[in-house]
Amino acid sequence: MNPGDRVRVDRADRTYEGVLLPSSTDEQFVVKLEGGYNVGVSRDGADVSVLEEAVYEIDSNGDGDGDSDDETTTDDTDVDSAVEFDDDLPTISLISTGGTIASTVDYRTGAVTAQFDAEDVLRAVPDLAGRANYRGRVVANILSENMEPPIWQDLAQAVHEEIENGADGVVVMHGTDTMQYSASALSFMLETPVPIVFTGSQRSADRPSSDNVMNAVSAVEAAKSDCAEVLVCMHASESDDVCALHRGTRVRKNHTSRRDAFETVGAQPLGTVDYHNETVSFRRDYQQRGEVDLERSDALESDVELLKFTPGMDPAFLDVVEGADGLVIEGTGLGHVHTDLIPRIEELVADGTTVVMTSQCLEGRVCDRVYDTGRDLLDAGVIEAGDTLPGTAKVKLMWALANEESVAETMQTSIAGELQERSVPWE
């Protein structure tokens, strides 16, 4: 029984049929079901039968026909020539952190936790061939809901090393659940002379509607572009034609399941990748390749929380952050909470917690000069984060507390495009 085999697993009155995947644990089988999703089944007490053995030949010449005949060809999609370093092509580092898009790669290569090399990547997504020289690297293999600040630091270090070692661009494969938080983290942690492009997949590779190939190919094209920023590259619409390029600090997963779930909040995306023409274009100014030197400041103050205020909220939530370094509040409207909470917030500030206000409206700036509640919050020492998205503000505050002297000023200044609107709430 090998990965790739079609199997049936019976356990505890339930039956799963699908393709056996390589698993990172000894405790369970992972089966890719018909529907395209993976299920983990405990090995303990499970009956497994192989329905069909995998017939898996490496398409070593990348012509897509699955054989390895001796075609002589100058086709530059030829895998062998791509895997051999091509001086005429840029070098792109592919870094995996896990998630649906990485599980695709894993499925075909078996490289779940190990370093994966150029050949693995090209086998997984043959369309990548001929576009770049590739280097592969695994930083984590987690579901992205399990992403944690220390992994952001590992990721920043890995990206930094790759760029230092000559990568002309970096593609980070990441689960979609928390991609916006990780992209924000890298936006603050790294000054980069080359593109750093996050991509992921809303539908796994086995499904006809999978977005993984187009997203991966588009991310590589974006990583070859002139835009030296941290970007998120995902489907721009439900069609397989254009990917959007979002600034890492302004992007949000705005739908649970659609392929075009990711949107730039309050603006058009920074740019697009036309999948068929292989052209990358930008709508607004961006940081050019080589404009800044590579620099990493990846310290984080981890004791920072985000709290969303809703009517009737138990004030005891504020007790949890007693003694914390930072608190981001997701208030209502222009940046408000129930007036009764303000004295408690004032105490937190007095005790040394930096409290930052954002809005659950998501679009538009907070402005606490307008109404009484806001003025009282400012008097209590709360810092306004403009139109910084609440999740981005949390990541930024973790970073600012560890790296900047004036946290208040930093939170009100755009470091990586996170502040977008001008400061007039009644335009």
Added chain:
Amino acid sequence: MNPGDRVRVDRADRTYEGVLLPSSTDEQFVVKLEGGYNVGVSRDGADVSVLEEAVYEIDSNGDGDGDSDDETTTDDTDVDSAVEFDDDLPTISLISTGGTIASTVDYRTGAVTAQFDAEDVLRAVPDLAGRANYRGRVVANILSENMEPPIWQDLAQAVHEEIENGADGVVVMHGTDTMQYSASALSFMLETPVPIVFTGSQRSADRPSSDNVMNAVSAVEAAKSDCAEVLVCMHASESDDVCALHRGTRVRKNHTSRRDAFETVGAQPLGTVDYHNETVSFRRDYQQRGEVDLERSDALESDVELLKFTPGMDPAFLDVVEGADGLVIEGTGLGHVHTDLIPRIEELVADGTTVVMTSQCLEGRVCDRVYDTGRDLLDAGVIEAGDTLPGTAKVKLMWALANEESVAETMQTSIAGELQERSVPWE
């Protein structure tokens, strides 16, 4: 010195110039500044000088010219005839809870905390004349960030009484910060044979860009319509042409300051009011006037919290809800949290807390059958709320725990249009 006078207030090195407003407290002056916003200044130690006395004549015939000459007219916008009960017009109850739109009314009538009558309303917004017979009522006079579940109950009772006493429609004037929560609350608490229309104002009356008149007039037109649902009526665009009618359970304030801040999430609004043509039209089916009998079930379980999960969240937030009746989690993606939190959630459920999953994506259904984390959450006893908005889910859970036997089934069933998408996350 009287409300309406133009004054200068000097206090503690700061100077405020503007129009003196009636104030609900003896402790401070409230001054409407040039910019259109109100500022509260403590009376203690303040120097006030009147720059210009108010010249305020009641336009008793409502013809807009400000005099009270003896014009004989059959114009049906005549205030006197409107204030006298007109058998040919429907009766609309205007209920005020506070907020920017109500402060407009207060400013001109002085009726800040008192019951206000038809004449007050027409003086405040003369454009309302001739459209209906009006009854006025004040339930609260608060900034809406201070809205609390007990006031939802007062409001439900007031609306219920107004309808019982023959109102053909109800308009609720409400601050915009938490309007969506209150509209959700009434959507669950009341079965209504007539329209209940929330409206508010993003810019106060003194500002050229004020939206209060158009929103109030459009809300009255919607309250006269055939749609017996709880609606939110606010500007549909930045122009003064069309108001959108949103279902109370699907609406969200999506911008801190724009006049068209309110949007129906994941769909077009249910209907529109053309301000100039005075026509109300609907895009989809709705509950017709008279289709159901008036019924009120306004019990609420107040010990229900909402918690937004973000990477690095302190698990201690879950301790705050120990022993609570309910918890709504705003998870990532299809409805996930860090795997480490799941055992604690399982304990909460075992201890009797109803835990409901929603998504911070806002659009699209949660679906916890797809990935391991989700299946573990379902095994822990978490209930999926489909595509119910997180804030709406909190209000609904408060209501369901107090009124419904099967809370799990209720949370997965659309009671008032809060569930919108079909149950297929990979369409």
